[in-house]
Amino acid sequence: MVTRAYTVAFEGVEAHQVEVQCAVTPGLPAFSIVGLPDKAVSEARDRVRSALATMAIALPSKRITINLSPADLPKEGSHFDLPIAVALLAAIGIIPEDASESTVSLGELSLDGSLVGVTGALPAAMSAAETERNLLCPAASGPEAAWVADTQVIGAASLADVVRHYTGQSPLAPSEPGEVLAPVSALDLRDVKGQERAKRALEIAAAGRHHLFMVGPPGSGKSMLAARLPTILPPLTPAEALETSMIHSIAGLLDQGGISRSRPFREPHHTASMPAIVGGGRRAKPGEISLAHNGVLFMDELPEFSRPVLETLRQPIETGQVMIARANAHVTYPCKFMLIAAANPCRCGHMFDAAQACARVPDCGNDYLGRLSGPLLDRLDLRIEVPPVAYQDLDLPNDGETSSTVAARVAQARQRQHARFGKDAETRANADMQGELLQTYAMPDDEGRTLLTKVAERFGLSARGYHRVLRVARTIADLEGCDMVHRSHLAEAVSFRLSSPHEL
Numbered sequence: 001m002v003t004r005a006y007t008v009a010f011e012g013v014e015a016h017q018v019e020v021q022c023a024v025t026p027g028l029p030a031f032s033i034v035g036l037p038d039k040a041v042s043e044a045r046d047r048v049r050s051a052l053a054t055m056a057i058a059l060p061s062k063r064i065t066i067n068l069s070p071a072d073l074p075k076e077g078s079h080f081d082l083p084i085a086v087a088l089l090a091a092i093g094i095i096p097e098d099a100s101e102s103t104v105s106l107g108e109l110s111l112d113g114s115l116v117g118v119t120g121a122l123p124a125a126m127s128a129a130e131t132e133r134n135l136l137c138p139a140a141s142g143p144e145a146a147w148v149a150d151t152q153v154i155g156a157a158s159l160a161d162v163v164r165h166y167t168g169q170s171p172l173a174p175s176e177p178g179e180v181l182a183p184v185s186a187l188d189l190r191d192v193k194g195q196e197r198a199k200r201a202l203e204i205a206a207a208g209r210h211h212l213f214m215v216g217p218p219g220s221g222k223s224m225l226a227a228r229l230p231t232i233l234p235p236l237t238p239a240e241a242l243e244t245s246m247i248h249s250i251a252g253l254l255d256q257g258g259i260s261r262s263r264p265f266r267e268p269h270h271t272a273s274m275p276a277i278v279g280g281g282r283r284a285k286p287g288e289i290s291l292a293h294n295g296v297l298f299m300d301e302l303p304e305f306s307r308p309v310l311e312t313l314r315q316p317i318e319t320g321q322v323m324i325a326r327a328n329a330h331v332t333y334p335c336k337f338m339l340i341a342a343a344n345p346c347r348c349g350h351m352f353d354a355a356q357a358c359a360r361v362p363d364c365g366n367d368y369l370g371r372l373s374g375p376l377l378d379r380l381d382l383r384i385e386v387p388p389v390a391y392q393d394l395d396l397p398n399d400g401e402t403s404s405t406v407a408a409r410v411a412q413a414r415q416r417q418h419a420r421f422g423k424d425a426e427t428r429a430n431a432d433m434q435g436e437l438l439q440t441y442a443m444p445d446d447e448g449r450t451l452l453t454k455v456a457e458r459f460g461l462s463a464r465g466y467h468r469v470l471r472v473a474r475t476i477a478d479l480e481g482c483d484m485v486h487r488s489h490l491a492e493a494v495s496f497r498l499s500s501p502h503e504l
Helices: 044-054 078-091 097-101 121-130 139-145 159-166 196-208 222-227 238-250 274-278 307-311 314-319 363-369 391-395 403-421 435-441 446-459 463-480 487-497
Strands: 002-011 014-025 030-034 063-069 103-105 134-138 153-156 212-215 296-299 321-326 329-334 338-343 382-385
Touching (some): 002 078, 002 097, 014 078, 014 121, 030 044, 063 078, 078 097, 078 134, 078 159, 097 103, 121 134, 121 139, 134 139, 139 153, 153 159, 196 212, 196 222, 196 338, 196 382, 196 403, 196 463, 222 296, 222 338, 238 329, 274 307, 314 321, 403 463, 435 463, 446 463, 446 487
Parallel strands (some): 002 103, 030 063, 103 134, 134 153, 212 338, 212 382, 296 338
Antiparallel strands (some): 002 014, 014 063, 321 329
16 A cells, blocks of 8 residues: 655745655565655655654554655755655554645654754745645744645644644644734935935836946945945835745745845845855755845945856846756746945045055056956946045935935835736836837837937947836836936936946
């Protein structure tokens, strides 16, 4: 007789269902696991045997075979412990067979039988809902999985609790979803003295999800501005929160099952490796660009990142997804992030200060920023210079706009975009507009078209640059509540596109 339980194998954010088959047959006593298991899965037999021993459950003196089907799908991770134990308990008559077959389970067993929380409970619950099964998981993972309302989630603290639940001795209550974590930040855009042009660029970037590149000397406020960007961004929609949380679940970043409505803000150090940025390594984990999905990726000192790392950003910026191809894994992760990059004008940072500049000016600046390739810079919608702030201005009172004031305008602009594209559309922000949408909603009036033609001819805008100017102009028009893109909107968009706007 063969009993069955069900679990999942993860491939990126996708959870593929795995059937765990258990056969107890006559023969020499043995406990084997087949079906392409990795080392952690193979070691499950020792953890299961010890957990059953603590419950005074003796394994029969027969041959026990566990098959993980489909056999050609790699099985990785310790979360296979619980489904193996459930299939085995059903095979020896401890729990009903129909209970094991109607449940998707995952969880790691300790030697004393307690269940340890695992990553990936949220996508596992999505998979269980698709097959109309319940989900059994450790109690620590229950609040996270319970966010999927289409399936019943049972969180158990130990294997003994699982047995008592399925035998009716002590049924477990379904898990409740974790809390919606409220953003806590004391930062405010009003803290930044001066830098009105930079604040305007930050507002436009937030309103249309555009990429922004800031260049300025040390201490001019680049990092300070970037840190306050989350305070003006609208909260995640329910669909976006679920998408982002699934990636964070795979990475083990969800805290006690809580889901945040605030947008991710990731700021990797410039020494980060390529797998850390784009994803990869063991089990092809998501990288920083995927962890910043629907949020912000802040890369300070951009030229200090290695050239291969920077060049790998080009395709994800365009497509909004990254494929991690390895010998044993081909995984695709979503990565629609807003790139905010910052850099000094040169290595010493004082290129425009004659009193502090080094002897290699201006060659040092050309060499330093020359580390950034033209194709990468062409993908950055907004480029601004952030000049130093005079120390006399630092003592002035905070009389600028607060983050809440700017956030209200950004939210209104985003609402116009949602109304334009539809709530369920793949295009959610102006930065995503392509093809017909771009021609329909971003084309300017006659005066604007004339200006854009002159700019494209004089400064040699690429096709990508031409379209990015249109998207930025559409966002500026949305901030002003205009249905049509006018010449003034295009002029401002062009001024943020060119490295030397005064040449106009």
